[in-house]
Amino acid sequence: MADAPDNTPPVAPASAVTPLDPTELQDAWALLLPDERLEYLMSLPRPAAEDLFLALPSSDQLEVLTQMPGADRRSWIRLLPADDVCEVVREAPDESRQSLLDLLDVQTLREVQAVLAFREDEAGGLMNPRYAALRPDMTVYEAISYLRRAAGHVETIYYSYVLDPEQRLLGVVSLSELFRVADQSTRIRGVMRTQFASVREDTPDEEAGRILADQDVLALPVLDEQGRMKGILTVDDLVDVIREAATEDMQKAAGMEALDAPYMKIAFWPMIKKRAPWLCVLLVGGMLTATAIAHYEDEIARAAVLVGFMPMILSSGGNAGSQASMLCVRALATGDVRLRDWARIFRKELAVGLVLGCILAAIGMLRIAGWQTAFHSYGGHWMLLGLTVSLALVGVVVLGTLVGSMLPLVLRKIGLDPAVASAPFVATLVDVSGLVIYFTIANLVLRGTLL
Amino acid sequence: MADAPDNTPPVAPASAVTPLDPTELQDAWALLLPDERLEYLMSLPRPAAEDLFLALPSSDQLEVLTQMPGADRRSWIRLLPADDVCEVVREAPDESRQSLLDLLDVQTLREVQAVLAFREDEAGGLMNPRYAALRPDMTVYEAISYLRRAAGHVETIYYSYVLDPEQRLLGVVSLSELFRVADQSTRIRGVMRTQFASVREDTPDEEAGRILADQDVLALPVLDEQGRMKGILTVDDLVDVIREAATEDMQKAAGMEALDAPYMKIAFWPMIKKRAPWLCVLLVGGMLTATAIAHYEDEIARAAVLVGFMPMILSSGGNAGSQASMLCVRALATGDVRLRDWARIFRKELAVGLVLGCILAAIGMLRIAGWQTAFHSYGGHWMLLGLTVSLALVGVVVLGTLVGSMLPLVLRKIGLDPAVASAPFVATLVDVSGLVIYFTIANLVLRGTLL
Numbered sequence: 069m070a071d072a073p074d075n076t077p078p079v080a081p082a083s084a085v086t087p088l089d090p091t092e093l094q095d096a097w098a099l100l101l102p103d104e105r106l107e108y109l110m111s112l113p114r115p116a117a118e119d120l121f122l123a124l125p126s127s128d129q130l131e132v133l134t135q136m137p138g139a140d141r142r143s144w145i146r147l148l149p150a151d152d153v154c155e156v157v158r159e160a161p162d163e164s165r166q167s168l169l170d171l172l173d174v175q176t177l178r179e180v181q182a183v184l185a186f187r188e189d190e191a192g193g194l195m196n197p198r199y200a201a202l203r204p205d206m207t208v209y210e211a212i213s214y215l216r217r218a219a220g221h222v223e224t225i226y227y228s229y230v231l232d233p234e235q236r237l238l239g240v241v242s243l244s245e246l247f248r249v250a251d252q253s254t255r256i257r258g259v260m261r262t263q264f265a266s267v268r269e270d271t272p273d274e275e276a277g278r279i280l281a282d283q284d285v286l287a288l289p290v291l292d293e294q295g296r297m298k299g300i301l302t303v304d305d306l307v308d309v310i311r312e313a314a315t316e317d318m319q320k321a322a323g324m325e326a327l328d329a330p331y332m333k334i335a336f337w338p339m340i341k342k343r344a345p346w347l348c349v350l351l352v353g354g355m356l357t358a359t360a361i362a363h364y365e366d367e368i369a370r371a372a373v374l375v376g377f378m379p380m381i382l383s384s385g386g387n388a389g390s391q392a393s394m395l396c397v398r399a400l401a402t403g404d405v406r407l408r409d410w411a412r413i414f415r416k417e418l419a420v421g422l423v424l425g426c427i428l429a430a431i432g433m434l435r436i437a438g439w440q441t442a443f444h445s446y447g448g449h450w451m452l453l454g455l456t457v458s459l460a461l462v463g464v465v466v467l468g469t470l471v472g473s474m475l476p477l478v479l480r481k482i483g484l485d486p487a488v489a490s491a492p493f494v495a496t497l498v499d500v501s502g503l504v505i506y507f508t509i510a511n512l513v514l515r516g517t518l519l
Numbered sequence: 520m521a522d523a524p525d526n527t528p529p530v531a532p533a534s535a536v537t538p539l540d541p542t543e544l545q546d547a548w549a550l551l552l553p554d555e556r557l558e559y560l561m562s563l564p565r566p567a568a569e570d571l572f573l574a575l576p577s578s579d580q581l582e583v584l585t586q587m588p589g590a591d592r593r594s595w596i597r598l599l600p601a602d603d604v605c606e607v608v609r610e611a612p613d614e615s616r617q618s619l620l621d622l623l624d625v626q627t628l629r630e631v632q633a634v635l636a637f638r639e640d641e642a643g644g645l646m647n648p649r650y651a652a653l654r655p656d657m658t659v660y661e662a663i664s665y666l667r668r669a670a671g672h673v674e675t676i677y678y679s680y681v682l683d684p685e686q687r688l689l690g691v692v693s694l695s696e697l698f699r700v701a702d703q704s705t706r707i708r709g710v711m712r713t714q715f716a717s718v719r720e721d722t723p724d725e726e727a728g729r730i731l732a733d734q735d736v737l738a739l740p741v742l743d744e745q746g747r748m749k750g751i752l753t754v755d756d757l758v759d760v761i762r763e764a765a766t767e768d769m770q771k772a773a774g775m776e777a778l779d780a781p782y783m784k785i786a787f788w789p790m791i792k793k794r795a796p797w798l799c800v801l802l803v804g805g806m807l808t809a810t811a812i813a814h815y816e817d818e819i820a821r822a823a824v825l826v827g828f829m830p831m832i833l834s835s836g837g838n839a840g841s842q843a844s845m846l847c848v849r850a851l852a853t854g855d856v857r858l859r860d861w862a863r864i865f866r867k868e869l870a871v872g873l874v875l876g877c878i879l880a881a882i883g884m885l886r887i888a889g890w891q892t893a894f895h896s897y898g899g900h901w902m903l904l905g906l907t908v909s910l911a912l913v914g915v916v917v918l919g920t921l922v923g924s925m926l927p928l929v930l931r932k933i934g935l936d937p938a939v940a941s942a943p944f945v946a947t948l949v950d951v952s953g954l955v956i957y958f959t960i961a962n963l964v965l966r967g968t969l970l
Contacts (some may be wrong), residue, residue: 091716116714123735218592219698226677226694241688243677243694247670261568266540277863279806281762283541284574284755286737303754304735310758311732314765315849321769321840331850332860339871343802343842347916349877350838355886356832361827362896367824375819375826376812380805382830387774387801387943392795394773398766399782409783422789427795428802434804445813465798490839491773491942499830 093120105411106135116486118147124157127333133168142171149223151196151305158188167255183299187380191276192269194309195299196223196292196398202256204238211254216244223302237289240264258411266291269298277306278403317401320485321394323350323492325378335376345401346492354497357382360500371518373446374510376505377432384428385464385502386495392417392472393489400476400486412476414470421469425462432457449517456506456513463509464502469496546570548579549779557586569598574808578784584619585611593622600674601755602647625894630806634750642727643720645760646741646750647674653681653707655689662701666694672755677737686747688740691715713951717742720749725764728757729854768852771936772845774943775800797943804947808833813949815817815958820836822969824897825961827910828883829954835879836915836953842938843868843923851927851937865921872920876913881909900968907957907964919949 078251093112097120100108109117109132121129121144131155133141145168146151153176157165162440169177179197186192200222202211215225219295228246230239239260249259266289267276280288280303288301316326325342327334334342361368396413401404405413436454439445446453472494511519544563548571551559558582560568570579572595578636580599584607586594596604596619604627608616609915619760620628637643646678651673653662679697681690690711700710717740718727731739731754767777772780775795778785786792812819819826849862850856858863890896897904927937962970 089714089716091730094733119714123733130587186698216698219695223697224695242785244670244675247667247676263540263570265540279542281755281758282545282574286754297822303737303758304732304953305731307754307761308757310761311846312767314769315853316766318769318772318845319842321772322841324842324845327846330853330855331846332855336867336870339867340874343839343871344875347835347838347842347875347879348882351831351835351882351912352835352886357830357834358748361830365823368819368826372816372819376809378826379808379812379830379833379954380802381946383805383943383950384798384802385806386792386946387798390773390943391775391798394769394775395782398769402762402766404781404783412783416787416790418793423791424795424798428798431799431802433804435809461802475589478629481834492834492841495837495946498832499834503830518784 084501090119090123092144094123096130097124102131103135106132111384122147122152126152127159130156130159134164145171148194150176150198151183151194151223153180154193155188157184170385186269189273190269191267191271191273191288191290191301192298193275194276194305195269195297195301196305197287199287199297199300200225201226201297202228202230202241202260204230204255204257204260204287206256207253208246208256208259211241211256212243212246212252215246219274223300223312224287227299229289229299230256230296231297232292237266237291237297238262239296254498264289267301268293271465273306273309274401275311276301277309281305281310286480299434302326313401317397317487320487321348321397321490323490339422346490350492350496355491357499357503360503364503367507367510371514373453373518374456374507375459378506381457381460381464381506382499382502383495384461385468385498386491387466387468388421388424388465389472389494389498390491391467392421393476394472396473396476399487400480407477407481410474411474414478417469417473418466421466422462424469425465429458429461429463432461449514452513452517456510459509459513460502460506463505464498467501467505468494468498483484522592541570541574544572554586557571557583557715566722571599573603577603578610579865581607581610586613596622597624600647601627601649602645602674605634605644606639607735608635610768637720640724641720642718642722642724642739642741642752643749645724645727645756646720646752648750649673649738649750650738650747651676651679651750653679653709653711655681655683655706655708657707658704659700659707659710662692662707663694663697663703663829666697667776668673671727672753675738678736678751680740680748680751681707682748685745688717688742688746688748691711691740695934713741718752719744719910724757724760725852727752728760728764729793729957731757732761733854738871741876762959764852768848768938770936772848772941774798796848797941800941801947803942807856807949807951808954811954815954818958818961818970822961822965824904824969825907825957828911829957830882830909830917832908832951832957834946835912836949838919838941839875839921841942843872843920844942844945845923847924847927848937848940851931857876858928858932861925864924864928868920869917870925872917876916876922878910879916880909883912900965903968907961910960910964911953911957914960918952918956919945922948 100148109121133145140170157168160168169379172180173372182197183193183195200215202219206224212380218226228241229237233434239262245259265279267279269290269292276288286303290299290301292298319326323346327342396517433454436446436450436457440450475489475494479488480486521949539871584596587595602810609621613620623631633648634646636645653664662679677694679692680688683689690713692707692711698711717952718730720741720743727739738751739753740748743749770777774797778793786825884905887897887901887908891901925943928941930939931937
């Protein structure tokens, strides 16, 4: 158990409780105002404070370091492993990065600079350059002794990487596997796995996360083009990547740019900059409906009742498209679906769209029949009106499912992000063609009666 | 290195290559038709086949087990750790579950049944009941010796759980920490952490995933109500949970039920059942717009030009609402935002909505002015028409952002899933009130001129 806090009175309201359970500490932290945080951290017993500091998001770590007196800053930043230091430096404004790097020891500085050379969303920019390295001619006994000494100095001792003199990765062995070797004089060469998953320095972080999740391993080696070992990616780095990737995909799916920051933290104008551009693009796209409607002014003037069903029909196409696009975007992101599956997806969505369209058409017909019986709203040609609305519903729903499912595949094919096929984007695309479908069907069915 | 495959000719096209890299093996697997898979697996050298089998999703493991001759089934299912066996049994149809359970040894059977007593989306239903347990009065030397023997029999030896005689959890210690203890005769009591994160058997899996991600640990202990240790949840279980939770949230956000299966695997009618209900609800909701429009028949008859801008204005409200709802739903899911933040969110979205609305209003005004200059489309009162459209855009965008951001909070407050506030749902809610806003503004601005 950590030492009890000293007897100085609590400095911030939340610290009066001084809970020491890590989850509670983090919850308490989240409730504090930014300017209370440093005082709170310093009021905790040092081991608890260090644990809390290590578990904080890098933006909070930076905040704490910035507020700290310069003398403390060095010892606190040196608590962080090299990959976490990189994240803190990346969060810092350009002008204060160098002063943070100046706090590091020479070896860490060299490692941090190697990682900072890569983008944050690449394996090379996320990796930890401190890993447990073994030589193939070591014995299992020697390897375990080395790992004992390395514990605390490398990111994990649970996986070791067996390197040749040129630092090329020959094999991987877990500590658990080393423990299971009965004869400790066995050479590492004989127990290491020579078939293993690895990533390159420029592998995108989301792909690395997918490989890690699929392989059920706790760490992935990061290699350069020559197969030389550069660092490791651990599951805790990639859990955050997986969560952030999902958040970004959802924000894109809602027709906006990814925020890249928690909702409560992002400032006002950056928020506007993430949200306004797509709204403007969609508005301009939506103006095409105004142009399309102008073409049907005659029909509208003669049968104003057609206008009443217009938003409902257009929405149904958009809603069906939103389902289809989200399914495809997500299935592409998780690897459930690949480009070559397009024909199967097309057939599936065509069939699904037809059935969904028929279900909605039946409801639309019932609505019109019901209102006709109750209020005589639609006059003598109500059945033809119902037929028009029903056929239009089938048409726009099929159109929506096909556009929604194929657009993400097309975007991926031409090298764009499939997530651009957001629900609002698909809905806007479907709106104009939905109008054309609706009024074309109306002209065919109602010509000579209502029109 | 695994033995080379024997010289029998390849049984399936993909196996002609016999790649042994795990990622390539999995890619090759994904390309096979279901009835080629067992043959392919059996064509691999046994160690590679076992590794591939262990890495497969549980639905594929079940498929392979089912196709196997009964004699092989026992040895293959016994390769799986208890928690993976549970997933396979859960995938199996009710009538064949017992025959799978009959293949297990007595101890595994007891453990599997304990896990099956909980729901799959609870910690108790996901946990592995085999973990490394230590007594507090063991020495570090004894503990490491025990872990050597336990390697391979427990889910992980990297975390040990220190229990009292009643199986209550006293502390947690990692193997790395044990390795760092200089004096191996130290008692475990003195090195274990007594402050640790844990979950209860009925903790929802998504919450457990969030705790694991926030704590940066590789495993979480699962306790019963009396604080007795029941099993552990490891990061590889929870990585899948985190990915699946994101997929489900996205599918709900698109206005459908969560598929609970990969897109390419779900059958036709189950797919319809997941997608049709919300489309029908939204259609019925959309019918309210037909009713609302009927109220404005006079206005439409007198100024048909108003109809042209209707879909564009309604879509803008829906799009702004879609952004706001997705941001709030996701922020609630990741814990970035809590219910008590509602007033801050309200103020933020009100301000964001006003700015976004003004930007769109400016574009709308430009569009009308442009068309008027180029085509004289809107007659003498085009400025008043522009004013109407612009004011309506501000109104619906503010309405959209407020409804979109507040609805998820209200749903959470009354105990419903915030994800029900999907983009299409918010759009449909905003449509009717958007129509009222548009025509009310039109009546105020255009009374005496166009109307």
